């Protein structure tokens with residue numbers, strides 16, 4: 373009796389489940405086999421269009437074979453199927469970090485002295501760390517230091533200075549890079565660089581001088597000032613970069629991140645990732661967005677830009693599901709210290725009337741954007757200040773007159789200041805995406821208030837304004853490495869606290885369901901892979917994370933300490949606590 377009814381039941385369940393699921397490519401092939409894995413007895417947030425929660429999911433050949441209740445999904449079990457009892461735990465789709473410096477992060481943790489940790493530090497802690505490295509390396513070797521996320525993490529609210537660095541590392545050039553916007557070097561580095569007290573400031577960069585003697589203090593602001601120093605750092609070998617990507621992948625998997633969109637990628641690193649893809653070693657899907665250096669691209673003709681893009685291998689025609697080049701990044705303005713604003717900064721560190729900097733002129737930016745539009749290359753623009761937002765939208769509007777931008781999913785990175793009604797209308801008309809990294813409201817929040825002023829600083833990342841106006845899937849979430857941990861990021865979106873626990877603009881707080889969509893489905897929409905992964909639906913690649921705690925129901929303060937207990941990518945377990 374039982375033996376006769378079972379197959380019929382199985383067939384009935386299968387038929388209904390296939391019928392109610394849209395079936396992307398590959399679904400038919402995966403329905404005939406027994407599952408590799410079944411996860412059951414859980415609370416699985418599918419993040420499908422109706423935000424359904426199910427208790428079970430079956431995986432076969434890297435793809436999701438079935439979702440539903442335990443009874444339905446158990447029908448997919450065969451003798452070899454591994455059953456994972458979730459014991460009521462919450463499962464979410466794999467996390468997409470839509471703005472990260474992923475290979476850079478691998479280099480930071482494997483090669484650099486690393487203070488971007490979220491730990492509270494003193495100047496002495498940093499000097500001790502640099503001194504320890506100086507003792508390990510040979511005289512003359514560069515010591516590259518990743519500074520803290522911001523001075524909010526330093527008791528004295530400053531970085532070590534040139535003289536202090538000279539004491540702990542007299543024989544080694546030292547470069548402290550705080551998030552690409554503030555730098556400090558010692559005397560050995562200054563001697564090598566050729567920069568002297570008489571060197572004029574580069575365009576959009578500043579060297580700080582002792583007000584009395586005029587000597588270089590070793591402190592500098594914005595990337596153009598860094599260039600003469602960075603030029604002397606020896607390039608990393610292929611093997612070192614491969615290892616850095618491996619180390620980064622390990623951390624990402626431990627944190628539940630399954631896709632990274634690299635917002636400062638370099639063409640020479642594509643081969644690094646492709647090498648690991650060839651070895652079948654990647655545990656994270658890497659999307660590359662190449663940074664366009666303004667000094668290379670400004671003032672170029674369309675055909676020159678096209679030639680440069682060809683050298684970069686753009687547009688990318690590959691159909692890899694692991695390593696793709698999505699497009700290019702234009703960094704239009706500065707950030708906490710130099711976002712381009714309509715109104716003056718609170719701080720006059722850079723002189724009276726400081727309103728930040730724009731690294732591009734609008735004509736050059738438009739020329740690049742038009743070549744991108746003509747060649748179907750996706751554009752991601754770093755835009756932090758309100759003046760920058762006005763400028764970028766004006767430029768995109770001009771491009772839109774020749775090439776319709778709707779549907780191209782061009783993206784505003786950061787979009788950190790309150791949008792005006794005009795801004796919102798333009799962003800909707802151009803169908804732009806907004807990529808937001810709220811954790812910086814925690815890790816740099818105090819600095820924003822000090823430099824931008826209380827109101828603009830508290831408004832940093834006006835997420836509710838963007839989401840209310842644009843809706844899903846047009847707003848997506850990332851880390852910008854400050855910090856990488858997506859659960860600190862998630863927490864930050866729903867509490868908006870700075871390091872002192874002060875809440876900036878509580879009206880901009882988001883609901884947890886919205887944040888989850890931004891970290892998953894919306895992230896894949898941003899790179900045109902929403903049909904392949906980003907939700908837990910039949911036929912999609914099986915990327916998912918089992919969480920230690922119920923992210924929807926724990927008190928908000930606890931979200932930041934949630935940890936993945938298991939991360940699955942492409943149907944394989946890549947991390948297990």
Ligand SMILES: [Zn+2]
Pocket residue numbers: 471472473635852
């Ligand atoms: Zn960034």
